[in-house]
Amino acid sequence: MKKKVVGYFSNWITLADIESKYEGYTDLLFSFWQDPKKGVIGAAEAVVNNPEIISFLKSKNKKCILAAGGEYLNPLNFDPKIYGYNLANFAIQHQFNGVDLDIENIIMDSQTIQWLVDVTIAVNKTSMEKNYPLQISHAPQAPYFMFNGGYSEIERKTNGIIDYYNIQYYNQGNWEYQSYENYNSLFETQYNAVLNPTSILSITKQNVPSHKLILGKPITPEDVNNTGYIPTEKLEAILSKAIDNKIEFGGIMGWKVDSDINGEWGLAMSKTLQNSKVNISI
Numbered sequence: 001m002k003k004k005v006v007g008y009f010s011n012w013i014t015l016a017d018i019e020s021k022y023e024g025y026t027d028l029l030f031s032f033w034q035d036p037k038k039g040v041i042g043a044a045e046a047v048v049n050n051p052e053i054i055s056f057l058k059s060k061n062k063k064c065i066l067a068a069g070g071e072y073l074n075p076l077n078f079d080p081k082i083y084g085y086n087l088a089n090f091a092i093q094h095q096f097n098g099v100d101l102d103i104e105n106i107i108m109d110s111q112t113i114q115w116l117v118d119v120t121i122a123v124n125k126t127s128m129e130k131n132y133p134l135q136i137s138h139a140p141q142a143p144y145f146m147f148n149g150g151y152s153e154i155e156r157k158t159n160g161i162i163d164y165y166n167i168q169y170y171n172q173g174n175w176e177y178q179s180y181e182n183y184n185s186l187f188e189t190q191y192n193a194v195l196n197p198t199s200i201l202s203i204t205k206q207n208v209p210s211h212k213l214i215l216g217k218p219i220t221p222e223d224v225n226n227t228g229y230i231p232t233e234k235l236e237a238i239l240s241k242a243i244d245n246k247i248e249f250g251g252i253m254g255w256k257v258d259s260d261i262n263g264e265w266g267l268a269m270s271k272t273l274q275n276s277k278v279n280i281s282i
Contacts, residue, residue, distance in 0.1 A: 003273040004251030009043035024266030027063040032070040036086035063097040080115045084122025098135025117157045124161045139166040142198040152206035164212040166253040170228025179227035183238045210248035219254040219265045236272040
């Protein structure tokens with residue numbers, strides 16, 4: 001299975017912006033659809049106002065995904081079925097290939113887990129009824145796989161209808177979780193009991209299929225508030241080592257594509273995932 005190179009656009013964009021950055025990516029996500037009342041902002045609004053962007057990307061065999069939620073929005077007060085229904089309908093109306101649920105600033109308890117499950121099911125149900133199958137992804141921060149079952153519980157309760165997880169490995173500091181800036185913390189460190197089971201191998205052991213696990217990283221230091229940035233060449237070496245060590249995972253995700261000058265980060269990631277031999281010390 002070909003590994004994905006996923007990228008989030010955040011701010012207002014033009015077709016010219018897309019044309020200079022898109023090539024290395026398989027899936028391009030546009031942020032954000034906010035909720036059923038507020039509609040879209042940022043890159044998502046730009047795309048909705050210029051359908052030529054989606055037409056161009058589809059002609060290049062790229063998937064165009066509508067990202068919902070975001071860092072400063074907490075939509076859990078909405079009925080999940082209404083939220084999912086409206087999100088799916090908006091995505092279908094504007095010819096997106098899928099939706100991505102980037103729901104942050106949440107307490108990962110049983111109520112939140114059920115809300116995310118119900119939204120996911122509502123998106124899938126609506127897209128099937130409309131005969132327009134939507135790809136469904138989520139964008140949890142890595143620690144959301146450790147609380148009360150967290151995202152592994154969501155995977156179980158949604159019976160496989162989530163296509164992949166854009167896992168945000170960043171901004172968690174050095175104590176409570178970790179900075180996620182080296183090979184072991186991202187791929188191989190496995191934990192016991194309640195201790196941070198967030199590496200790719202640890203998540204796989206939670207019965208989340210490895211091909212659904214997309215390792216997410218900020219593209220530049222300016223794209224992260226705290227810890228987690230890894231320079232491109234070092235990240236290439238980390239990914240190469242994981243591939244050479246036969247660790248299965250679904251690909252790489254970066255934010256923001258806005259910061260990716262001439263699409264160089266996306267192209268570098270694509271090349272690395274296709275050819276694991278990167279001779280850089282890590």
